[in-house]
Amino acid sequence: SLRVMSSIPPPECLFKEMNIPNRQLFGPGPSTMPQVIGASQAQPLLGHLHPEFVEIMSQCRLGLQYVFKTRNAYTFAVSGTGHAGMEAAILNLAERGETILVAKAGIWGQRAADLGRRLGLKVEVVEVADGEIVPVRALEEAATRVKPALIFVCHGESSTGIVQPLEGLSKIAHDNGGLLLVDTVASLGGAPFDMDQLNVDCVYSATQKVLNGPPGLAPISFSDRAIQKIKNRKERVASFYFDALELGNYWGCDGEMRRYHHTAPISSVYALREALAIIAKKGIDNLIQQHVDNATAMYNQLGEAGLSMFVNKKEDRLPCLHTIKVPEGVDWKAVQSSLFGQGIEVAGGLGATTGKIFRIGTFGQNSEPVKAKEVVNKFIQVVKEQSKL
């Protein structure tokens, strides 16, 4: 009879428990997850087409329409993190040989440009220095010149801490025959955003920032104009997994019978449902206002301590992710590890801002004034200790 024999022994480490400290996540994401959201993931699994699960998916769609502020039918969540949203959006909305115009104010514009090149798009970049927003006029000039099929802007640039103004951008895109795509991974729920009022064609986000959920889903919404473009493509989308029409069918966006597309990450969808329920009960506008008010309090708190914000103009600052200049002579890594020792995560810079800034994220429940103030106080204390060394 068959004897099954492996020459590889089971790894010793798997016989022990995982080490998961209870850390307060005040970095650029993931953010601290409320207990109710975590508990939802321990609920029994359902099948990915069971009626009760499909009902939960529908509730997520309604919740996402509420948070994005849109009536778009094609509003759902891509299985995957924020990057999956970016890939799904660009893959579906632009065809090989078409032009994508990228507003680059940090690493996320750079990544969208890189993705565009990988997909065989012509890439035009309008770039500004770190800490600055991309001027609307510069985008208008470039769009008029290159007639892009797609304009990409990152609303909350988490590598620098700016919030990109979006007014007027959809008109520029549409007047030049293209569509407007907005990354709200680091800003959704933490800065004013209204998809329908701004006439945005596609927006994506992620669950692990202001939504306080686990990473793993990328909320996304496509306007009717965007869906028309996808339906009229010359070539099929070069990805089955990220095909917006297939995904939209599975999520019940097209009114047709749902077909199996992939097995949704069931527990992640439960978590999204609970994250959206928290926001629905609080009110999206109250949530945004809380971030805005908290940001003002933090600027004062940090300013009084002699620290300077990285983004000069107050109106250009993202209200949910704060970038602070590393003071002369302070070892940012030592500050970070000292706070880590106290059970708190704050981050250094990302990409070009590494070593220049600290990043403190006050996403969702972390923007409750008492919590945020306490963490900022601890941060100030550690920076002061470090500057004395």
Ligand code: PMP
């Ligand atoms: N866009 C922005 C603005 C982000 O901050 C991030 C994550 N830091 C992403 C995209 C990518 O998201 P993820 O890491 O979930 O793939």
